[in-house]
Amino acid sequence: MTTDKEKEALPSSANNNFNIIEMNNVGLRYDQGPEILSDIKLALKKGSFHFLTGKSGAGKTSLLSLMYLAQKPSRGAVSVFGNNVNFTHRDNLALLRRKIGVVFQDFRLLDHLSAFDNVALPLRVCGMNEREVRKRVTELLSWVELDRHMQDTTATLSGGEKQRIAIARAVINRPDLLLADEPTGNVDNDIAPKLMKLFVELNKLGTTVVIATHSEKLINDFAYPRLHLQDRGLHIYYPSDISALGGIHA
Numbered sequence: 392m393t394t395d396k397e398k399e400a401l402p403s404s405a406n407n408n409f410n411i412i413e414m415n416n417v418g419l420r421y422d423q424g425p426e427i428l429s430d431i432k433l434a435l436k437k438g439s440f441h442f443l444t445g446k447s448g449a450g451k452t453s454l455l456s457l458m459y460l461a462q463k464p465s466r467g468a469v470s471v472f473g474n475n476v477n478f479t480h481r482d483n484l485a486l487l488r489r490k491i492g493v494v495f496q497d498f499r500l501l502d503h504l505s506a507f508d509n510v511a512l513p514l515r516v517c518g519m520n521e522r523e524v525r526k527r528v529t530e531l532l533s534w535v536e537l538d539r540h541m542q543d544t545t546a547t548l549s550g551g552e553k554q555r556i557a558i559a560r561a562v563i564n565r566p567d568l569l570l571a572d573e574p575t576g577n578v579d580n581d582i583a584p585k586l587m588k589l590f591v592e593l594n595k596l597g598t599t600v601v602i603a604t605h606s607e608k609l610i611n612d613f614a615y616p617r618l619h620l621q622d623r624g625l626h627i628y629y630p631s632d633i634s635a636l637g638g639i640h641a
């Protein structure tokens with residue numbers, strides 16, 4: 392029998408209702424500029440799936456960068472995997488980041504490396520043997536229809552092809568948290584649902600997912616709750632609210 396006091400001492404991940412991300416009274420400003428995010432309060436449960444919406448400039452990428460531990464809030468508390476980023480050592484933040492897969496809006500691939508080597512990177516960092524790396528990377532790059540380009544350096548590929556490599560790199564080691572910033576913004580309409588399927592399957596295996604998107608089609612086709620940024624604040628809508636409101640403009 393665990394007492395309440397002992398429960399408090401346990402890492403949060405030992406609780407069933409573990410929040411992967413928590414934000415309280417969070418504000419974010421760049422340099423001496425105005426706050427672009429204010430009083431953000433958020434709790435994302437382990438295994439949840441959310442869309443992140445809001446007009447261009449509303450702060451989607453900025454909110455994701457707080458979740459990815461790329462920056463600290465100007466005020467308030469951000470906790471990721473139960474670690475308050477204000478009190479977590481840099482080295483530990485780097486370790487936490489390894490559990491997060493990120494699809495950056497601007498891809499951030501290593502352009503001098505091949506598609507294969509970009510996607511293999513997270514597996515090699517973990518020390519996986521090359522046979523297994525080859526198997527996994529080949530399989531995933533085929534799934535995203537890039538078999539033909541596996542050995543091409545990414546600098547020579549199109550925007551949509553780079554985006555699929557960025558997605559493959561983010562999901563290849565089945566991260567605990569997946570943050571994707573406009574992951575289908577550059578691909579053809581016919582491949583977007585296939586990429587979404589990848590995220591849905593990953594989520595079924597336990598990954599917590601947040602996808603920033605402008606795509607009304609994506610949001611309507613998949614009934615996941617929506618984190619919506621407007622006027623520096625965050626509002627959460629559930630699929631039933633959205634239809635009752637007659638939609639929310641992304």
Ligand SMILES: Nc1ncnc2c1ncn2[C@@H]1O[C@H](COP(=O)(O)OP(=O)(O)OP(=O)(O)O)[C@@H](O)[C@H]1O
Binds near residue numbers: 445
């Ligand atoms: N590094 C930075 N330095 C200063 N201001 C920034 C920086 N990054 C973003 N901003 C500002 O913060 C605000 C939010 O930007 P952000 O990129 O988070 O929006 P977004 O919702 O992702 O937009 P988009 O849909 O166009 O990608 C904008 O006003 C932007 O100019």
Ligand SMILES: [Mg+2]
Binds near residue numbers: 451452453496572
């Ligand atoms: Mg953005």
